[in-house]
Amino acid sequence: MKPTPFIQICDLEKSFPLKRGLFAHLYQQQGYKNPHVHALNGINLSIEKGEALCVVGETGCGKSTLARVLMGLIAPSKGQIYYQGQRIDNLTHNERMPFRKSMQMIFQNPYTSLNPRMTIFQTLSEPVSFHNAKLTKEQVDDKVAELMLSVDLNPDLSDAYPHEFSGGQRQRISIARALSVDPDFIVADEPLASLDVSVQAQVLNLMKDKQQQHNLTYLFITHDLTVVKHFANRVVVMYLGQVCEIADANTLFTQAKHPYTQALISAIPRLDNNAITPIKLAGEVPTPLHKPTGCAFQARCHYANDRCRNEVPIPMQIDVSTLIACHAVEEERL
Amino acid sequence: MSYPVREITFSISPRRWKHIWAGFLSDKLAVLAFSIFVFYCLIAMAAPLIAPFDPYDTALIDLLNAEIAPSWISGDERFLLGTDAQGRDLLSAIVYGTRTSLSIGLLAVLMQASIGICLGLISGYFGGLLDTLLMRCADIQLSFSNILIAIVLLAAIQSIFGLAYYQDHAMIMLVFILGLAEWPIFARTVRASVLAEKQKEYVDAAYLMGISQIRIIFKHILPNTISPLFVIFTIQIANVIVAEAALSFLGLGMPISQPSLGSLISIGFDYLFSGIWWISVVPCAVLMLLILVINLLGDVLKNHLNPRHYKD
């Protein structure tokens, strides 16, 4: 039997009601239909200890929702999440407390993820003293200084407010905050999206270092495939709330199978000018509200046939590490 | 292992309050308004020391001194601003009246603010049915005229507990009723800010750290919603003082034995057309200046706290 995965996500679904408020609630009780937006549609995923799993996809594919559901910021509509074999998705805020120390998150926007009215010391010391009530004031001070040093920030700056730092420095403070409770799993939701290229490299290197030092497991969410190639062990490609392809990072970039993954990879802006022409996808990205029948990607896919238009493809194990949900691959039409 | 990340030295940009203070000092009108307001506060606080007579002490009142004009008209050195119909020194009455008016204003607004901020925070943070209920309550309350509610309540209290009891506790009653009257103004502003702040990721980060929601609300969100409240706080003090004056004028506010500025105007109003104008006009001028100054301060605060003017 396979050992329990570090984190396992089973049949995870999340839908948001389109209309909210008292009247929508009453109408629904009367039997009126309130349309839902399906952000996640049956996600199955397992994360192994020590790996960096990247989730890639375009706007609206549900990758951020996945992160928030996983961290318990929003409740799933259906499905289960297991952390080292223990179910965590149905726990209350207090029941989840033991897992808070081991699961942390780094956010996309370094300008809103730090409280503007708290100094860096306050931001970092709060979780430290909260989770280690026994520490004396000096020990907390030491720990905060240590944290700031570990992300290459001068501890003398600890009494400054976030607005006095640059974007990259703020993102390093966010990383320090996540590390302050010594987690073993970190969800990073587009941590580089609002940073400049030269600063992205700093943050990415730092995250990589921390992974080695603390034996961290990452779920790294991004839309930037060049980062994925550099950072990930395995990659999950998502499209409209569904998993298209799961593969090793190397395999994905050399022999992507799913037509959507192929299009994504071909569209990366490259420096070697004319090497690859991007695959043109037909049509527009459908919104989760107007989801096509059958395969979510069929309307834009060049290989779609009648089966794709009617039947939802089931993820299929191609080899040891590759999982693909595509009729065309299954029928070897590709 | 570590690699050198050379920190670029950055000048620490001026802190928010320093910035506001500098902007304030450069605004002459603001400084003037502030000085006058401080002067009012000092007078209110030191009333027993400043006032030449104790207006509450009936033993000092002599009907023989009634209706003496201000000293520059009558030449009577004892009463700088003249006396009222009972022979009470008007200057002392105004000094004490300012004290009463300002205290009622401050206390009532403190009460409005604490109710409004708490309900606004809860309503905005938890949302859902609670939010809907609280905000509909606020709407309903705001749709009534505050003076009307106050009149009805005060009249009811007077008739239930009797006039004597009411007059003994008039100040507490007024603070209580005016304090309850306008909490929705605070609650709505706070709620709107909370809704905006709640979206920001630092709230999620605090939540993920396991920090209790009460602590998140008061320690993390509240400080970020406070600056627009300063403006409302200031303006509301003026509004409450005016409301109190109006109630007193209608005979529902402070009793004649412990007059506020409003009651003084009310007392003097009867004599206004018999040539004894000062009983009404002098407290009126004092009240108008106070309200004007507070409103100016509110405007100044609004300008300097506005994020458009202040960028970090």
Added chain:
Amino acid sequence: MALLEVKNLNVSFGAKHNAVPVLFDISFILHRRERIAIVGESGAGKSTLGFALVNLLSKPGHIHSGTVKLDGTNLTTLTSPQMQKIRGKRIAMIFQDPMVTLNPVITIGKQMVEAIRAHTSINRHDAKKIVLEKLAQVQIPAPDIRFDQYPHELSGGMRQRVIIATALLLTPDIIIADEPTTALDVTIQAEILELLKSMCEENNVALILITHDLGVVSRVAERTMVMYAGRIVEEGPTLEIINDPQHPYTQGLLNALPQMTLAGHKLNQIPGSMPSLSDRPNGCAFHPRCQYAIEKCQIKQPNYIYSGISTVACHVLEDMISETSSSDSAFLNDGKDVL
């Protein structure tokens, strides 16, 4: 003759006595049908430059000195009604967020017709024909249906297509595109870039592309200018800049890209971050982050040197060149003469 000639353009923010300079000594030439890119990180002043070219700087900003000549007419001295005639008609702008340009309560067709009629005397009927033609040209399916739709009914990529069609309505000479694809997904981004490039070619339009993404640049632009802290630090043919960058900042920027590193290796990072415009270091603005910095870099702003292919502003490079070819100084030219 050059279509657009920018010479020694200096832009400052703030009033005269405490003005903060934000753009230093910008000079470049844009030829007809040429596509150039301005690359830089946030805070480099690239968007400010875009606005300065069309005299659209927001209030505290103003052009301090220098000229922007369009076919010989100096744009910096024009009155605002004169400038208004040039914007839209001869120079069109495309922004990152299409909703900045599109009015959400008017149908896109009406907006485009109005755009034509504001600058010409074409009647409504003919204007509509032109609009439909342009919409079809930017590959919008069923243009006659889209014509009567509101901006919110279109997807992000579609809106950006509409914006491009609007920019092309009056067949301008220059399109200034400020981060036109930053808000879009990669697959859409590739399509829009392709479209922008082919539209410029078909309509004989010159393009100034402002972006932070070197990958985007390599796809579209023939020439590239790299900006750092308000100054152009390197200028040359795009391929040359990407394959053989001269300036240490350009090198650092390129090396920091994940695709330039072998998988699993550490990325090459530039230490620190871009200084804010208010506390720009003395001398070469890049020197605190530069691994090659010498003493001279802290004191004096480097001049532009022309290496035969590209123009670079760097003391270290200047020293290197003058050492190797001190006998043959014909290569060395002052950048201003070259431009």
